[in-house]
Amino acid sequence: TSIGCCDCKQTSCKHRHCYHWKGSRLSSYILSSEIFQATTMRVPVLLLLASLQTASCFQSRLPVTPIAPSHDSLRSSSSSPGPYVKSTPSTSLYLSFPNGFSKSEDEDTKMSIKTPMKRLVKGAALGLVSLTLLNSPALAAAKESSEHLHTGQKIANFFMNFGLPKWAVLATISAMPVVELRGAVPVGIWMGLPITQVLPICVIGNMVPIVPLLFLLRNKTLKKWMDPILKRAEKKASGLGVGSLEKQWVSLAAFVGIPLPGTGAWTGAMGAFLLGMPTALALSSIFAGVVSAGLIMSTITLAGRTGGLAAIAVLLAVAGKELISGGGSKKQDFLETDPYWDQSNVPVNTYKNKAPFTGKVVSTKRIVGPKATGETCHIIIDHKGKFPYYEGQSWGVIPPGVREKDGKPHSVRLYSIASSRYGDDMTGNTGSLCVRRATYWCPELKADDPAKKGICSNFLCDTQPGDEVQMTGPAGKVMLMPEEDPTTDYIMVATGTGIAPYRGFIRRLFVEETPAAEAYKGQAWLFLGVANSDALLYDDEWQEVKAKYPEQFRLDYALSREQTNKAGGKMYIQDKVEEYSDEIFSKLEGGAHIYFCGLKGMMPGIQDMLKSVAEKKGLDYDEWLKGLKAKKQWHVEVY
Numbered sequence: 001t002s003i004g005c006c007d008c009k010q011t012s013c014k015h016r017h018c019y020h021w022k023g024s025r026l027s028s029y030i031l032s033s034e035i036f037q038a039t040t041m042r043v044p045v046l047l048l049l050a051s052l053q054t055a056s057c058f059q060s061r062l063p064v065t066p067i068a069p070s071h072d073s074l075r076s077s078s079s080s081p082g083p084y085v086k087s088t089p090s091t092s093l094y095l096s097f098p099n100g101f102s103k104s105e106d107e108d109t110k111m112s113i114k115t116p117m118k119r120l121v122k123g124a125a126l127g128l129v130s131l132t133l134l135n136s137p138a139l140a141a142a143k144e145s146s147e148h149l150h151t152g153q154k155i156a157n158f159f160m161n162f163g164l165p166k167w168a169v170l171a172t173i174s175a176m177p178v179v180e181l182r183g184a185v186p187v188g189i190w191m192g193l194p195i196t197q198v199l200p201i202c203v204i205g206n207m208v209p210i211v212p213l214l215f216l217l218r219n220k221t222l223k224k225w226m227d228p229i230l231k232r233a234e235k236k237a238s239g240l241g242v243g244s245l246e247k248q249w250v251s252l253a254a255f256v257g258i259p260l261p262g263t264g265a266w267t268g269a270m271g272a273f274l275l276g277m278p279t280a281l282a283l284s285s286i287f288a289g290v291v292s293a294g295l296i297m298s299t300i301t302l303a304g305r306t307g308g309l310a311a312i313a314v315l316l317a318v319a320g321k322e323l324i325s326g327g328g329s330k331k332q333d334f335l336e337t338d339p340y341w342d343q344s345n346v347p348v349n350t351y352k353n354k355a356p357f358t359g360k361v362v363s364t365k366r367i368v369g370p371k372a373t374g375e376t377c378h379i380i381i382d383h384k385g386k387f388p389y390y391e392g393q394s395w396g397v398i399p400p401g402v403r404e405k406d407g408k409p410h411s412v413r414l415y416s417i418a419s420s421r422y423g424d425d426m427t428g429n430t431g432s433l434c435v436r437r438a439t440y441w442c443p444e445l446k447a448d449d450p451a452k453k454g455i456c457s458n459f460l461c462d463t464q465p466g467d468e469v470q471m472t473g474p475a476g477k478v479m480l481m482p483e484e485d486p487t488t489d490y491i492m493v494a495t496g497t498g499i500a501p502y503r504g505f506i507r508r509l510f511v512e513e514t515p516a517a518e519a520y521k522g523q524a525w526l527f528l529g530v531a532n533s534d535a536l537l538y539d540d541e542w543q544e545v546k547a548k549y550p551e552q553f554r555l556d557y558a559l560s561r562e563q564t565n566k567a568g569g570k571m572y573i574q575d576k577v578e579e580y581s582d583e584i585f586s587k588l589e590g591g592a593h594i595y596f597c598g599l600k601g602m603m604p605g606i607q608d609m610l611k612s613v614a615e616k617k618g619l620d621y622d623e624w625l626k627g628l629k630a631k632k633q634w635h636v637e638v639y
Helices: 019-031 035-039 041-060 105-110 115-134 139-144 153-162 166-175 182-189 193-207 208-215 220-225 227-236 246-257 264-275 279-325 454-460 496-511 516-520 540-547 572-578 579-589 600-616 621-630
Strands: 084-087 093-096 357-366 376-381 394-398 412-415 430-436 468-475 490-495 524-530 553-559 593-598 635-638
Touching: 041 220, 093 621, 093 635, 139 516, 153 166, 153 182, 166 182, 166 193, 182 193, 182 264, 182 279, 193 208, 193 279, 208 264, 208 279, 246 264, 246 279, 376 454, 394 430, 394 454, 412 496, 430 454, 430 496, 490 496, 490 572, 490 579, 490 600, 496 516, 496 524, 496 540, 496 593, 496 635, 540 553, 553 572, 572 579, 572 600, 579 600, 593 600, 600 621, 600 635, 621 635
Parallel strands: 490 524, 490 593, 524 553, 593 635
Antiparallel strands: 357 376, 357 468, 376 430, 394 412, 394 468
């Protein structure tokens, strides 16, 4: 068909807004279809296509353009009104309209049809065309003329050409990514195997590559080579590493078991590995999911769609409690004091160096992008509810091994806890750390010097699920939140992993259903300084809170390698805070609390900036700072 565009009048135009093009596309598809060539309903179909094309022209408010064959030798010179059909030796049919359609001003006014009517005309025409074709006896004939094989069946035919037995072909198809068990079960039935053989063969075949895959992914070279695939898998399975071990198990099994696009054993295995799930937990959960998928696909194949939906409903019913409620108690109040803001019994040094607590790693996950300056990991540690703490406290970690210089055990390293007292799974059984891998770049070697790397940070960033960690604490009270007054404003300033305690603050105030969150009416203002956008920590969490509580949560970043300060230099944390100095001083005068956490090198710049602002306001900086400390509004924890 040759139809001009509403805008450019070109017959080859592909403007998707063009109603001529839409009608032309549908006409071309139907006229060239195998079903149309076989049907005896050609003339009614052509008439309906004509009405559809006319409706398209009315909506575009242009005169009807003739529909004509693309070959000049077959064009008709007929000028009789109305559509006509001309058959050719190749049984191709062509539809033509007279060129005499033109609109006067009055006619143009009459064509101002309401949009619903236009859509009704087009929809009715399209529906009639579809019904005509679908109800045609030629449809069945066209289906019977050739058998359409899906991907699994084509693969089966390929392997059977090599003389492989059916069970081996079926196991091979089950092991392949994308196809997996969900595509192999129908193939096994199609091959004539009984379901009692098909199901176990497909389950075993699907699981065979998963076991080595979970271990091979630990190879850095392979992991780098598969990086694009792994990123997609991590995005699809992002929710699997959240919650208790029981919830992770059920979530992964459901992810693998329900046969939907993008799910399956391969994606589940890669996602579970990237999210740091324990290998044994991941394997048993994937196996349960594969069996579930096998049962669902068997039911769909043998009992049809209704049977498959019933099988999926059973799986969801079994997993429902964990998947819908999220596991654990919905409301976090079981670790609260009475009243909730009482801090008279804050736990301190429950476990000491000589008698540390042994925790187990639940997951270790890199949380920065590829262009970040260094590697930062989020590490979740299971403490079985035996290591309670408050937001703002720290854990001590004793790295394994001894010091080279004297053979004595390594000293304790303190890390701010990066979760609320309820942990990331909200059960009160875990806690989290935010750790940056400490390395030393040797200018002579032009590489990282392994002899000078951070012993504890590298140990923690290298941990695998199930690894044991010797821990002390909890330590410190200086960073606690004064929750007695729910209208208190919190100003939180951090560089890098100094963000850790503030994550606990924000989760307690805005994410979890705690008494503190229910009562809070103040404003929390977070400043974070990092090198670039890839180095931002927990940005997705901050953005979610900001969207939900735009008046109570404020967020500002200082990106030293991407932003400039007012003097044209690099934007450091003190520069970003200075931009709001008047508002910050006003809040502090009103009783706000200000917190600083991160590298100790941040404080000289911060204090110089505050001193400069205070002097401009006619304040004695030392007296001003002394007053904040006396009222316990000044909180500093640097390292």
